[in-house]
Amino acid sequence: MYVGVASFNDTPCVPGQLVALDAQTGTSHWTFNGIDQTTCPTYPSQPCVGVAIWSSPAIDAANALVYVDTGNPASACAAPSNFAMATTQYPDSLLALDLVTGSLKSSYQVISSDVRDYDFGSSPVLHETNQTNQCTGASAAGSWVTAANKNSIIYTFPRGANGM
Secondary structure, eight states: OEEEOOTTTTOOOOOEEEEETOOOOOOOEEEEEOOOGGGTTTTTTTTTOOOOOOOOEEEGGTTTTTEOOOOBOTTTTTTTHHHHHHHHTSSTEEEEEETTTEEEEEEEESSSOOOOOBBBBBBOOOEEEEEOOOTTTTTTEEEEEEEEEEHHHEEEEETTTOOO
């Protein structure tokens, strides 16, 4: 089971995470942190916050990946030093993580230093396409991951080893 960590209405503000849990026991297998706290200027006395993961992840079993998109930096609830640090990690991004270990395999950041709340508000969607060349009859299949951002743009990337 994969669970995103986010604040409710920025209260209290927390660092965004994706946690892999055993569905039977609740034991944590791994945690991916949206912010590297060791680079936070106020760590450990005050951790950096933001980069919430508040939508459902998409599981790509064929490529052993879990796709998740992230929220914006914590501009509404963090001190300026924390805000600056949060913007350098994975806010407003689509991430591909290893399904078993949680290690980051690929990422695409839509906006850096977001101050307009242009984060992802929907879950990533996995889908397939098939095209046939009408002249040659050749067929080409594709596997994709798509996510809609609040900046009114839909982002689509190839899935797997050659893509996202």
